[in-house]
Amino acid sequence: MPKNLILLAQADFHALNIENNAKKALKIIEESQKKGIKLVIFPEMFLVGYPVGNVLERFSQVVDENEKYLKQIAQKTKDEKVIIGFAQKDGKEIYNSIAVLSNGKIEEIIRKSNLLTNEKIYDFDVVQIDDLKCGIANFETSWNDNDFELNSLKIRKIEEFVKQNNPDILINCSASISRTNKEEEKNIFLKTLAKHFKKPIIYVNTTGSNETLPFGGMSRVYDENGEIIACAKAFEEQNFVVDLQGKNEINELPVDIENYKKQENFSFDYEKDLQRTYLSVVQSIRDYFKKTGFERAVLGLSGGLDSTVCAVLLVDALGKENVFGVSMPSKITTSGSKNDAQQLAQNLGIGFFEKSIADIFDATSNTFYDIFKNVEKNWDCRYSQSYTNDNIQARARATILWGIANEFEKCLPIATSDKSEAYMGYATINGDMSGGFAPIADITKTKLFALAKWMNKNRVQKNAIPQTIIDKRPGAELAINPKTGKPLMAEEALMPYDFLDEVIFRIENLHQTKDEMKRVEFLYEKENKISQEQKEEWLDKFFRRMSTAHYKWSIAVTAPIVDSRSINSAEYYQPIVSSRIRY
């Protein structure tokens, strides 16, 4: 048996389901003992899970429970060492800590941060595995401009530790999510550290999604030159055994983490991020359903891009037998849309039914007639043009989807809105905004087109998405455009998505102001002649709509983080009352 066999326990935890996590840990430890593993490394916060919101502060019995299980796990250890993340109570404080377990005991506890105050703690320790001196340096693996510099506090603290203890290897327990560019940036960070300290680094990450957070796995080992010498799979649980003296598995990843350059300009070339996006969202849907106890999904199929992409992702996450699509045409719905919806459902092999919403629309509209006449007696501020009829349709559809979820067990309705629409507030409250989970709410429209094409090419079943859906321009089909006499297209109501998505990129990645954007050239302008006046009109419209969309963001349905920045409420919050902000 080779010496120094190490197990990177790339396991999925369930946030705050401590019994589940503890049983999983015990099983992994038991199996590793049979294999003669000397060191088992679990991810950060493994016992308690993550995210924890502020539950630990409100319900401290949860922390007691995870500490009780920690002791039980410690009792099962023999002469191997087990490193595992948990929540540690100390007086009134609660810490994100790592325990070293061995010989039936908790041998060491190393703190990473205060879970109540977010204060970082630079705590390190050395664990001896036979002749291997392991330094547990539980640093944040997140990269940002503030803390990556080699003279930053974080790096200097690790440096002090390395100088004093001269470990053979550095170990980092992580719970780090996958999102656009993140794995690439993490790689630069870990590689640079390994080279800087001239020490191998073992990085253990969790996998599986919890709520909005898609953990990506990809646990790995760097040698002292910063080369990856072992790499676990992405988005998959794996008991990944590493032999530091031998040759190890290096799994292919869905992102090319070794060739990365920070993107300074907007581009429609989403290709490099599509496989990762696909895997991440499929995992997030699957785990959200599994961890909330749901099994089935129902969604409206409009024949448009958003509901189509959602349907495919749902099938791959839950199985086609667990997905039901409803086509709910109104008088405005085109026959092309109805056909596309039906064709998609047929291709995917999911349950499908078409039912007109005309009766609900008419009953609602008639009821409104009486009421509005009466309100007019009190208020003289009736709009000459309103969205009332558009919204009746969207709300009737949501009522149907929620009705199905109310009537059938373990069924969640799906909110199919995308990120471009979210920025524009272009979705109906209690209508298409509504649902139990929003799979694509962090993906822009132009990226969704690319994802649809990618899935048609790369899924086992090729071309499940009818080409007509990919070829047509998006339209909600809620109103008629008086100029064309046809259903109003989204880009007529808003602006071209190619332009819109570049504004989002410039806000999120380049932090440009509205005035700066007025001065720089957009990719859209290179291919389309537009006047400066037109451009400024679009930009003004964008920021005006965005500034009043925050109410909708505040009640947005849980959605997995996908993009390098997101408008997820945990990441971005702007008070609703502050719509007069100058961007």
Place this chain on the structure above:
Amino acid sequence: MPKNLILLAQADFHALNIENNAKKALKIIEESQKKGIKLVIFPEMFLVGYPVGNVLERFSQVVDENEKYLKQIAQKTKDEKVIIGFAQKDGKEIYNSIAVLSNGKIEEIIRKSNLLTNEKIYDFDVVQIDDLKCGIANFETSWNDNDFELNSLKIRKIEEFVKQNNPDILINCSASISRTNKEEEKNIFLKTLAKHFKKPIIYVNTTGSNETLPFGGMSRVYDENGEIIACAKAFEEQNFVVDLQGKNEINELPVDIENYKKQENFSFDYEKDLQRTYLSVVQSIRDYFKKTGFERAVLGLSGGLDSTVCAVLLVDALGKENVFGVSMPSKITTSGSKNDAQQLAQNLGIGFFEKSIADIFDATSNTFYDIFKNVEKNWDCRYSQSYTNDNIQARARATILWGIANEFEKCLPIATSDKSEAYMGYATINGDMSGGFAPIADITKTKLFALAKWMNKNRVQKNAIPQTIIDKRPGAELAINPKTGKPLMAEEALMPYDFLDEVIFRIENLHQTKDEMKRVEFLYEKENKISQEQKEEWLDKFFRRMSTAHYKWSIAVTAPIVDSRSINSAEYYQPIVSSRIRY
């Protein structure tokens, strides 16, 4: 003219509406110059407002704008001193800072905390006003067990400053919200500090509500013995002039801050908090509408307690001409409820219309029939009993309210759910949960009964609320109880509200576990004989329902904070996936 006239500028800021705040500051300074004021003290963060979410990090131009206005304001100052809160950029960091302005310049900047990391900064300064040496000790006025102790870091830092500088007086700029017990605790804190340091303390607070935060004013001055020698009004803007050598106004407050004892046991005696609650919620409604640009409110009047209390609060906040009530009976609605709704509207003098939802219900129900038959072909998991019909009614009503808001300018629909219901998830998604603002979402049912009685007694118009509404037990009237043949009462579906609200109190204030609650005696038990089995059944039901209510909390409508703890998403968040938590 008396020496050392000080102005406590108890002014309402508008979060992130910097131009508005700057103009208000300039006007106050101009007027104070005419009055010969030597020192003008504004609240914390006055220029930029609060809350700011993470806008300052994402859009740093907003910080530039507030610093530009700070310079403009400084230019207007003469030989007086102006102390004003703003957001200060320094490199990559942004601080909650106070500027001292005088003679056309920014003379000093004192930091309170890092707005990006929440790190507290203990920065102090001395400002000389003629012969008065003012120490600006910009400490947090929040009290909690961790930082109140006299040997805590915060107090020790102030102590050092006082010893070194020996100021005549301490000044604290605050933006501190009003909530149950908070003003009382703040008073103990400030009083204790004044006595401990033997220094007078000037405490300047903002007023007005921003989003969920009701600032309460009540700026005041303590003498060196901890006695209040000047006190501004509650929930009102006031340019409060204080003459430290003379006699000053001491306004009566809506809470008795001098007689307070921490509540260790649940009690139905809400009396001492009702006036404050009323003023705070009325202010929050008024300011939410004003600051988002809305003017009118529409709400469903069911004849029940929640919608009734909301209607009264809306009338007092927006004026009766801006409130419209709709009674939307279904087949289950009793004539008593219809009469109560109409009577209330008549008493309040608001617009009112009764319109049956039967047509929408029937059309929806018929549409469902076809769809459910078809879904059953795919899924064999149809419930034998479901909430489908209950929910159709609640959703039809929300569709009507949103329809009115879509059709009439500047109109918001009101979500009328209360805190007891929120804990139980006892509200319909896209139904009564839905709206533009939720005035009473942080008030429990038993407290709402007390508030209704208080309003009947203390408003200018006495007894606006029909006694029948106060006397009857709550019921959603969405379903028939098969046991009674009458509409199902909320307490039949849940448990007695008297018991339920005590569970909430024990969670929020005593931090008890479910097991602890099983062992202690509830107030309800003193007056009603219930078996231990019954009690445990209710407790199990409470925690089971609460643990799955988090999805609903995640999409809950903006509501003002009222209670000493709240389930507002900024204050309490439990991941939806963690419903298997052991409380």
